[in-house]
Amino acid sequence: MHLSRALFSACLCIITVAALSQRPLFIANEPAVLNERLDSAILDILKEFKTPGGVGVAVVRKTAQGTWHLESKGYGNATAQGDKVTADTLFAIGSNSKLFDVLATGLLISNQTLTPRISWTSKIASIIPGWKLWDPVATAESTIVDIMSHRTGLPRHDFLGPLDLSSADVIPLLRHLRPSAGFRETTQYNNHMYTVLSHIPQVLLNTTYEKYVHDNIFAPLGMDHTTFFYTDAVKTGRLADGFLREDANLTEDPFSRGTIRALPYWDQSPKGHVISGAGGVISSARDMAIWLQMLLEEGKNQSNETIVPAEVIRKAATGVTVFTPVAAYPELSPVVYGGGQMRATYRGYEMIEHGGATNGFRSQVTRFPSKDLGIVVMSNEDQLGNAIMESVKYRIVDEVFQLETIDWPARHVVLFKHVPVVNSPNRYRTKMANAIEPPPIPRDEKAEEPAVPYTALAGAYTHAAYGTLDFCLFWENATTGDACARLSKDAGERLPGVIDPNVPTLLARWDTMVTNFIRLTHYAGNVFNLTALYSYPPVVPGTDLWVRKIEGVWAEFEVKGNDIGFSPFELWGSETGSPEGDTVEERAEVWFTKV
Numbered sequence: 001m002h003l004s005r006a007l008f009s010a011c012l013c014i015i016t017v018a019a020l021s022q023r024p025l026f027i028a029n030e031p032a033v034l035n036e037r038l039d040s041a042i043l044d045i046l047k048e049f050k051t052p053g054g055v056g057v058a059v060v061r062k063t064a065q066g067t068w069h070l071e072s073k074g075y076g077n078a079t080a081q082g083d084k085v086t087a088d089t090l091f092a093i094g095s096n097s098k099l100f101d102v103l104a105t106g107l108l109i110s111n112q113t114l115t116p117r118i119s120w121t122s123k124i125a126s127i128i129p130g131w132k133l134w135d136p137v138a139t140a141e142s143t144i145v146d147i148m149s150h151r152t153g154l155p156r157h158d159f160l161g162p163l164d165l166s167s168a169d170v171i172p173l174l175r176h177l178r179p180s181a182g183f184r185e186t187t188q189y190n191n192h193m194y195t196v197l198s199h200i201p202q203v204l205l206n207t208t209y210e211k212y213v214h215d216n217i218f219a220p221l222g223m224d225h226t227t228f229f230y231t232d233a234v235k236t237g238r239l240a241d242g243f244l245r246e247d248a249n250l251t252e253d254p255f256s257r258g259t260i261r262a263l264p265y266w267d268q269s270p271k272g273h274v275i276s277g278a279g280g281v282i283s284s285a286r287d288m289a290i291w292l293q294m295l296l297e298e299g300k301n302q303s304n305e306t307i308v309p310a311e312v313i314r315k316a317a318t319g320v321t322v323f324t325p326v327a328a329y330p331e332l333s334p335v336v337y338g339g340g341q342m343r344a345t346y347r348g349y350e351m352i353e354h355g356g357a358t359n360g361f362r363s364q365v366t367r368f369p370s371k372d373l374g375i376v377v378m379s380n381e382d383q384l385g386n387a388i389m390e391s392v393k394y395r396i397v398d399e400v401f402q403l404e405t406i407d408w409p410a411r412h413v414v415l416f417k418h419v420p421v422v423n424s425p426n427r428y429r430t431k432m433a434n435a436i437e438p439p440p441i442p443r444d445e446k447a448e449e450p451a452v453p454y455t456a457l458a459g460a461y462t463h464a465a466y467g468t469l470d471f472c473l474f475w476e477n478a479t480t481g482d483a484c485a486r487l488s489k490d491a492g493e494r495l496p497g498v499i500d501p502n503v504p505t506l507l508a509r510w511d512t513m514v515t516n517f518i519r520l521t522h523y524a525g526n527v528f529n530l531t532a533l534y535s536y537p538p539v540v541p542g543t544d545l546w547v548r549k550i551e552g553v554w555a556e557f558e559v560k561g562n563d564i565g566f567s568p569f570e571l572w573g574s575e576t577g578s579p580e581g582d583t584v585e586e587r588a589e590v591w592f593t594k595v
Contacts, residue, residue, distance in 0.1 A: 033059045034071045038399055045391045046076045048409050050255045052243040053077055053380040054085035055392055056285035060292040061400070062372035068293055068302075072285035078240040078380065080262035080540045087286045088225065090239045091378040092265070093363040094356025097281035098340030099316060101197045102148055104213050106312030109144075114204060120145050120315060124196065128203055131196075132175040138183040139175075146184065147193035148339035149320035153179035154190045156573025157590075159532070160465055162511040163267050165274045167199035167209070176465035178589065180574035187321040187337060188575045191278035194340075198277025209276055220307045221290050226283040231270045233282045239265065241539060242360015244382040246546065254413045255384075261546060262539035263360035263382070266513060275513065279358050285376060288365065292374035295352075296367055317341040317352045331406065346394070347403060355386065359514060364389045366397075373400060387412040443503055447524040451559045454478065454504045454522070461566065461592035469518060469592060471506040474499045491517070494535040495547055514550070526557040526584075530568055558584035564594040 034057065046054065054076020061069050074085030109118055124131050124142045133139045138152050146152055157177050161170065170192060181188060198209040205212065210228045218226050225236065233239040241262040248258030267273050273280060283291070294301055299308035319336025324344070327333050333345040343352050353366035362385030367374035377392045379385035391408040398405045450457060458473040472484035479488050491499060491507060495517060499505055503521045506528070510518040516535055520528035532550040557566040567588030569578055574589070581587040 030063055030067075030069050032071055033061070033069075033396065033400060034073050038396065039073075039075070041395050041399075042075050042392055045388060045395065045409060048255070049381075049384050049388050049391075050257050051076060051379075051381050051384060051388060052245075052257070052260045053240070053385075054089075055388065056085055056087070056089050056091055056288075056376070056378040057392065057396075058087075058285040058289035058292060058374075058376040059396060059400075060289050060296060060367075060374040062296070070289040070293060072289050074285065077243075078238075080241050080243075085240065085380075086238075088238055088284045090225065090233045090236065090282050090284050091363060091380060092242075092279075092356075092358050092361040093281050093283055093288075093365075093378065094279045094358040094361060095191075095340075096354050096356035096363045096365045097277065097279045098148075098194050099354060099365075100213050100217060100281060100340075101194050101209075101277040102316045102339040102341075103217065103308050103312055104209070105144060105148070105197050105200060106315060107216055107308065108200060108204060110309050110312060118144070118200075118204070127200060128171060128196065130171055132172075133179070134175060134177060135179050135183055138179070141183060144197070145320060145339070147196055148316075149337055150187050150189050150193065151184045151321050152190065152193060153181045153183050153185060153188070154192070155180040155188050155575065156190055157465075158191060158573055159510075159512050159515070159571060160192065161274070161467070163269065163273050163275070163513055167195050167202065167274060167277070170195050170274055171199065173465040176463070178572075178579070180572065180576045180579070180589075186575060187323055189573075191275070194278035195274055210280075217307065220305070221294055221301050223283065223287040223290055226281060226287045226291075228273075228276050228280045228282070229270065230265050230268045230282075234265070234268075238284070239282070240361075240380040242380050242382060244360060244548070245384075246548070248383065250383060259546075261536070264536060264539055266359040275358075279356065283378075285378065288376040288378070289374075292365065292367060292376060296369065296372055296374050315339070317343055319343050329411070346397060347401070349397075349401065355389075357386070362386050362389055364393055366393060368397075371401075373397075384412075387415075443521070443523055447522065450522070450526050450557060452564070454506075457557060457564065458506060460595040462595055463590055463592045466590055466592070468595070469508040469510060471508045471520070473504070474501075474507055475504040494545065495533060496545075498533060498547055498549075514548075520555055523554070526559075528555045528557070530555045530571070556584050565591055567591050 056074050058072040063069055072087035074087055074089050076085050078085045078089045109120060118127060121143045124147060125140060135153055142152055154177055174192060201207050201209050201212040227233055244261045244263055245258040246261050248256040250256055294307060295313060298310035298313045299306050301307050316339045318338045321337045323337040323342055324335035331347045335342045335344040341352050341354055349368050350370060351366055351368050356363035360380060360382050362379040364377050375393055375396050377389040379389050394406060394408050454473050454475055455478055458471050460468055460470040462468045472479050472487050506520040508518050514534055515532040517533040519531040519533055523529050530553045534548045535545060537545050553568055553570045555566050555568045557564060565585060567584060567590055569589060572589040578589055579587050585591050
């Protein structure tokens, strides 16, 4: 959260039950929600989906006596080595990190010692030096509420930049990203706006976002094992592996396992990263139960101290944009979006929630304020993680509210059979109904040739925000020069089987969060099929490296005299499609010009 294509992963064969590392927290004489019956139901869901992974689950509710009842458990497999999920297993929570970003911003807004003061309606241009977007109206008028509710007009642009960028590095690049809608015209999910939010503590207090959140949220709440840093998480020995089903045809068989792969954690740097505000939090079911209690208590911790003002909690959950205009099922409702929070109903009960997705991990954090109930489900499976989490979540809700159980796994089977499940390049939100069909992959032997020789298409292409792609031609021994020789050697070692000698192929390095190479294979004329590639080292000793392919998009070149350029299509993650125009450059989502 349209490109969304299957990213498949690695590991064991048998689904087993995870034991608790400690007993769940509960009040004496208060029956547990996560009882033997629900344990069995959750395990049946994992078994039905044939998941190689597992789930961390937290349930928080207030009893009739006014005391809080916190439970946290784990089920299934945490790692490729066979470790089981427990209440303390650490998962990446993806876009559920966004609420931490919004609440941190709310703390700054509530800080009466800041000079000048800021508010939810403060213009970003008045806070952040160098702020500028392509659209001058969006540049001048965007407020904190606009960027946290995804209404600047920018589509996702998730392939922008490598992970080693900082928030300060990203802000000057945003002006070069083409919008796909007018300012405040529609909702378009954009992670970069949450990177902008995360830069505000640096601007106002000269402190890092990660330190500000730790000192003002994690520590006061006692979320002692929640972190932004892989190095902190991995040294606990409790960080889960993400799993992915490589080459699983989930349209033909909704539970196909394909080849199970274990994913290395997506960012192993020891410092903060550009995605911290949008999706960088790592946490456990036990810590997320504490987080849920604070949200249900509107900002108070377990000692009844106010950590976040109640009005900030309410602001985040107040709808600003329409996120889902039509409910998918009769039990659901349309959805509105505030800031890192969605508001809707389930079977007549109002709920506030948000999903999260990053490589190999999914999360769902849901609360029913009028019933003082909250549920967290975290999965370490990529493709089917959302379906597993939703099935577990609603099974728990039906149990607590004593409703007739709905067979959500069966509904997901119907969805998979009718809508192709496609590979997602770290989409924090997946809209499978908007999955695109790629141009025909097989190349006709009589395909029309490009407007210029293939050798003329090779070379370096640049974009002011996306950087430079230096393509080498792999066709009839055309790869020449030291740089291409190095790329050829690297490709031979890291991309086995990726280059088809029978198809003209352009290959370049592409350093993003989910890619390290990009491949263009000729289809017809100036159109090439585009494949984003990531070469993974083996997680399990003794296994081979493997290559994840994100397919279903394409690129088109355009030649104007001595000038050559190209644009990828269906790659920018727009809710409204590609631009219109008579030329490729006019229709371009991201226009790369040959150097």
